[in-house]
Amino acid sequence: MDVHYQLAKNPQPNIFPYTMRKTHTTPPLPPLNALRAFEAAYRHSNITRAAAELGVTQGAVSKQIKLLEDFYGAALFKRSHQKMTPTAKAAALFSVVHSALENIRSVTRKIKGTASAREQLIISCLPSLSTQWLTPFITRFQKRYPSISIHVLAGDGAPDFDSGEYDLAIRSSTHPAWKKLHSQKLMSERLVLAGSPTLFKRTPLTKPGDIKVHTLLKHTTRPELWEWWLAKQKVEIAKPKYSIGFEHFFMLIEAAKRGMGVALLPEFLVAPSLADGTLTAPLSEKYISKSPYEYYLLTTPTKAKRPVVQSFRKWLATELQTQG
Structure with a gap:
């Protein structure tokens, strides 16, 4: 008997009862x-x-x-x-x-759970601070928090957290107005007059007035520093002898070490060079002048909630307090 005739005469039950049921497909995802x-x-x-x-x-x-x-x-x-x-x-x-x-x-x-998956902290820091001041702190921080990997980027000017490139920024300002940012004051700036020991042996500088015979190393980003310091010390120089201008303090430090002239430098930046004798501060403590600049650690309210950011901010504050 023809099989098609049998199927037509005796229809079989549907053995795939759900095959005709409508299904909802998941929208495709982008690559x-x-x-x-x-x-x-x-x-x-x-x-x-x-x-x-x-x-x-x-x-x-x-x-x-x-x-x-x-x-x-x-x-x-x-x-x-x-x-x-x-x-x-x-x-x-x-x-x-x-x-x-x-x-x-x-x-x-x-x-x-491996070392390659360490928490990452990225800090944007003023170039001179990163080379002359921040590095020793980072070394000690990583000994205390070995699971945190730190990257330092050189940066100045207003911090741009919208770029997403960093978590924290260290900046200086005379009139801090860090809108919508968490700011933590790190320190005030005190300026020290410094130069190479050889320079001062050849041309002594024992009082502010002696600066008249010296070549002045100028910070081009803050050109008003010498005028401000001379006015504060009540020293008048008709035509100051300026040497080459330098954009950053770390450049001034190197130029001063080479005997190219006398520089005005933040005390905390020049401290290591004074300690190892590569630079000398010939004037007494009373001539160290507090400048209008202050230094701040900045972050956004969102990033401030990150445990790694909180750890660094608290740790750095404690370190600075310990140093006095």
């Missing part, structure tokens, strides 16, 4: 690499810096962002030669993607 490229580009507002962070070419980052824009069918950045400006849709996406990637990194550190 992870595209999200990583977008997140880095958003933080830096710059393709070059994003590529450097990810260890890929600029073209690769641009390609991934274009892939993401095609996926969403919307532009995520307004591009110019110097900068990438995120759109409103990009801002909404970034808040979610950044949080998700941070959570993934955090869980990864906990699961791996």
